[in-house]
Amino acid sequence: MRSVSTRVKPWLVVGVALLGVGAAGAWMLLPPGALSFAGGPTVSITAYRDPSPAGVPAELRAADLITRGKYLTEAADCEVCHTIEGGRRFAGGRAFATPFGVLYSPNITADRETGIGAWSDADFVTAVHKGIGRSGQRLYPAFPYESYTLLDDEDVRAIKAYLFSLPVARATAPPNSLKFPFDQRWLMGFWSAFYNPDHRFRPLERRSPEWNRGAYLAEALGHCGDCHTPRNLAQALDNRRKFAGTFIDGWRAYNITSDRRSGVGAFSDADLSAYLSLGHADGRGTASGPMGEVVHQSLSHLVPSDISALVSYLRSIPAMSSSNLPLPKLTPASALARQGPVAAADRPGKAVFEQACASCHSWSGIGLLTPFATLTGSRAVNDPTATNVAQIILSGTQRQTTAGNVFMPAFGEAYSDVEIADVANYVTGRFGTAPSAITAKTVAKLRGL
Numbered sequence: 301m302r303s304v305s306t307r308v309k310p311w312l313v314v315g316v317a318l319l320g321v322g323a324a325g326a327w328m329l330l331p332p333g334a335l336s337f338a339g340g341p342t343v344s345i346t347a348y349r350d351p352s353p354a355g356v357p358a359e360l361r362a363a364d365l366i367t368r369g370k371y372l373t374e375a376a377d378c379e380v381c382h383t384i385e386g387g388r389r390f391a392g393g394r395a396f397a398t399p400f401g402v403l404y405s406p407n408i409t410a411d412r413e414t415g416i417g418a419w420s421d422a423d424f425v426t427a428v429h430k431g432i433g434r435s436g437q438r439l440y441p442a443f444p445y446e447s448y449t450l451l452d453d454e455d456v457r458a459i460k461a462y463l464f465s466l467p468v469a470r471a472t473a474p475p476n477s478l479k480f481p482f483d484q485r486w487l488m489g490f491w492s493a494f495y496n497p498d499h500r501f502r503p504l505e506r507r508s509p510e511w512n513r514g515a516y517l518a519e520a521l522g523h524c525g526d527c528h529t530p531r532n533l534a535q536a537l538d539n540r541r542k543f544a545g546t547f548i549d550g551w552r553a554y555n556i557t558s559d560r561r562s563g564v565g566a567f568s569d570a571d572l573s574a575y576l577s578l579g580h581a582d583g584r585g586t587a588s589g590p591m592g593e594v595v596h597q598s599l600s601h602l603v604p605s606d607i608s609a610l611v612s613y614l615r616s617i618p619a620m621s622s623s624n625l626p627l628p629k630l631t632p633a634s635a636l637a638r639q640g641p642v643a644a645a646d647r648p649g650k651a652v653f654e655q656a657c658a659s660c661h662s663w664s665g666i667g668l669l670t671p672f673a674t675l676t677g678s679r680a681v682n683d684p685t686a687t688n689v690a691q692i693i694l695s696g697t698q699r700q701t702t703a704g705n706v707f708m709p710a711f712g713e714a715y716s717d718v719e720i721a722d723v724a725n726y727v728t729g730r731f732g733t734a735p736s737a738i739t740a741k742t743v744a745k746l747r748g749l
Contacts (some may be wrong), residue, residue: 318676323405331532331539333497334447334519336505337618342502346450353503353512354452354520357603364692369462370453375521375597375606376448378463380590381405391415391469396442397549397749398410401478403442411463414472417464424460431492438488441535450501450520495536503651512615517606522598527553527590544620548749551589552687554679555622558615562625572611577602579699579706582671583630585678586706589690596699626733627680632664633730649726652719655710657727665731672706675731686724686736690743693720717743 345352355361356368363371373379382390382405392407392415410417416424416434423434431445432438438446448456481487492498503519518524529537530546543563545555555665557563564572570580579587579595587595599607633639637654660673665681667673675681682687696710711720717740724743729735 313704325637328438330494331536334450334525334539334542335515336539337542338504338507338515338616340504340506342504344502345500346507348503348512348694350503350509350512353509353516354450354455354501359603359605365458365461366465369458369460370582371467371601372521373459373462374449374598374601375517376459376524377594378459379407380593380597381443382408387423388467388469390463390466391471392473393471395474398442398478400482401476403440403476403478404473404685405443406473408463409466409469409471411470413467414470417468419460421457421460425456428456428459429468430498431488431496438485438486438492440488441491444523444526445494446536447519447526449496449498450516452500455521491536494534500541508612510609510673511616513606514609514611517602517610520612522610524556528556541620543614544615545625546706547659549590550687550746551591551691552683553621553684554683555615555625557617557620559619559621561627561687562622562673563619564614566627568606569615570609572614573604573607576610577604577607580672582674584628585675585680586672586674588672588680588697588708589688589695592697593738610734624684625679626682626684628677628679629731630633630677632666632676635662635664636682637663648719649722649724649729652715652723653726653730655724656693656714660708673708675727678731679740681728682732683728684736684740686728687742687746689727689736690720690738690746693724694743712747716740717747 345354353360356363356371360368360371362507367492378388381394382392384393386407387393390408393407394405396403396405407415409415412418419434426432427434427439428445429449430467431443452740474678482498483585501516525537525539525543527548528543528545529539530541530544532538543556547553555563558565560566567581567584568576571584574585575587576599579592621720637658660667660669661666661675665675680692683689692708693715694710694712698707698709699705715723720743721738721740725736
């Protein structure tokens, strides 16, 4: 009996180990769905007793198809990805750096040869919901069809109608430059089988109509998780860390969960509404980079009721702590240049700040010309990586808002990597909770993206 037991035990141990590895792998690679955190029964939109969370807001329900399609296209943020700076709208060609190479967005104007002019409504719906193009080719999930699959069919057709109403652009995007085997589109079929739920949005019965509308805007149209949710090893959204923030395209997309220290839990409803609709909230910072584009091209076009719905939904996201993000410093620095960081290491950055920054941002961090230039309270200035501070110094920003123009010149050509690292570290030390330690090497990498 002992000899039999001895022979069985190693196999039993191996079997249990394999099961454990398999379970751990499944846990890592098969995250919960976007709305799993909310719990409770769901119903189809047609069976929902309250006003449908899909479509356009009540103010536009009687509008024509093109007007409704325009609103939905803006809410879905299509233009940002499908338009290059200075190029024709929706003509594609924008580059997206991924861990596996560079992808270029396609032309989605109604040009029949280089765009989607030959696509039927059914072709377009299939692409948006399933990630499959007209000729059967698999689309890469840089196009967020795992989120867009939640869109109501009628909304997808309205978006297509709007796109087809616009001027046609004859333009072909550069070929993708992906490493093998990621250049094999057919592999996306396996990715889609695991990570694209391929079903339409289902309202939660126990949640308010406003919450359900906010969920539709954030998850189906706005696909907020594609920037703000970390990804797993298969590059799918890890909704166990939903909206906890991550790095994307060389920028840091911050934690937007209800965590009070590192998320937006300490924001008032007015703060959140202002940030979403204007890209700025007093004492909370100004949106720049990709988030600035989202505000400019998408969120600023939403009606107030939809902004309120987004706020309602964001409030419900479980708090996730980002351990390396301190509570932002909300008190201004001294208005006197001689007060503040004076260590030898700070002096080069202070000199650059005096030359290029103080005239707008002031020594206190309170914007002299516009509130949009205020640094006090900004998450980026309180980020120990200083990634976004360096990025905005390199690339600047310019956009129009209903509250005025946002403009900061790009200093990437005027200053070296060393100087930009120095001033970024000075800014975080003077106006943030603690100085950062970004290096010239990191700035060089950001410059090259």
